[in-house]
Amino acid sequence: MFTKTTIIGLGLIGSSLARAARVHGLAHTIACGDVSTEVCAKVLELGICDSATHDLADAARDADLVILCVPVGAIGAVMETIAPALKPGCIVTDVGSVKQSVIAQVEKHLPAHAAFVPGHPIAGAEHSGPEAGRADLFNDHWCILTPAQQTPASETVAAFWRAIGANVEIMDAARHDLVLAITSHLPHLIAYSIVDTASTLEAHTREDVMKYSAGGFRSVTRTAASDPVMWRDIFLHNREAVLEILQRFGEDLTALQRAIRNGDGAALEEVFVRSRDIRRKNL
């Protein structure tokens, strides 16, 4: 499918893509670029690519597909670094959890002879880093692409994701950012926040919280094990949509808090029945 595919950023997603591209035979050469020389050494040791260098421009040189797998706050700087090395006809894509900000960052530096197709696979795992990657991570998961219009480049990127087992969906970038704010960004923020609340309790209560976490805490906070830098960038770069959803969530939670304070069982039951029915019917 490609002569040379370059992956920049070899965390969970990047290293999974390198593995998947190799398993499915999608590139003659798989090159890796990562600013960390330790990560470069690790991916060579894992044998999931043909080359690895901390010189990102060098990694991207002559590639026909470059996949940016760095935190969304680093995308602009990475794009600026690799832009001079991109060959004519090169397709650049990414895996960032925020799309409008990424598009703005990339387009500022993208050479006219290259094409950018914004992408976001809805896949993850509790652990991060190159060792955590898996070739089947995207299997039967959605990958959302948000190109301004369909082009040969966007069709090529869609074909790549389908080849590694993902279901591709095309969506408007603003809509993606709003949908992800509620399906992913808010749940992660809440998970981090509940663990934080638990951590401020006195020591012996905190121990009990962990001990009895099967009561709901463990399930609700599962996502709090995710990569902090990646999530910091997501919140900073999807600010408007996250604040909008946080505002709505705050209002809804305050209404429940008030019903508890007032002993209003009917109001609580109404929300619980509605939520249970939606949860059961849809998931």
Place this chain on the structure above:
Amino acid sequence: MFTKTTIIGLGLIGSSLARAARVHGLAHTIACGDVSTEVCAKVLELGICDSATHDLADAARDADLVILCVPVGAIGAVMETIAPALKPGCIVTDVGSVKQSVIAQVEKHLPAHAAFVPGHPIAGAEHSGPEAGRADLFNDHWCILTPAQQTPASETVAAFWRAIGANVEIMDAARHDLVLAITSHLPHLIAYSIVDTASTLEAHTREDVMKYSAGGFRSVTRTAASDPVMWRDIFLHNREAVLEILQRFGEDLTALQRAIRNGDGAALEEVFVRSRDIRRKNL
């Protein structure tokens, strides 16, 4: 272990207890009482007990162990109903998720010749009702008992729970209610609330929320499939502890919201790193 054990309320927990008591041979006779004649017919059909009646006093008559498995808001009325039928030396226990309120409700009606041992198994499942029960539901789960002091009755109840595979822990009732407010009650309230927030979005956004729920929404809202009436009662009867924890959580979430609004990445990262480390180290 017992000649006659009576289970009042045959939902997920009650029907699991009937199954477990039978599997482990802990009672010669297992009697069931449930105000719903449909539930009584169902448990007889399932063959998990020897008798089932909607006359709760009749079910409890001559039992040496009575286990109350009704929503915590119904415990006082049930206790009042069965009190005249309890034989001398009878042990009454319960499985309610709130302990201080249950103790007050039960002690109001408990005859002097019977003993009450408050209990709470930390076990559950997404589905409710008698069909959802499982004999191994309590296996390797905690069961917290909160008796005012250790007595022969509390040791008998502890032995019962150990016999069906649970790990027993003795705890102060007020402490139980605080620990459970954060490990279980807050996570459930948040789960219901996030689903509620999602349900108020416009229809096509709502569909996308369900479609892309693998991004965190599905995991955080798993507990929103639980029984609404049971949870309504928990919040009404653990009001003080839940409001205290909600207040703390609200402050912590507001601090994160403010950091997002102000673009304060350092503050976000600090909380995320701390929460991730606690989550990973302990769970």
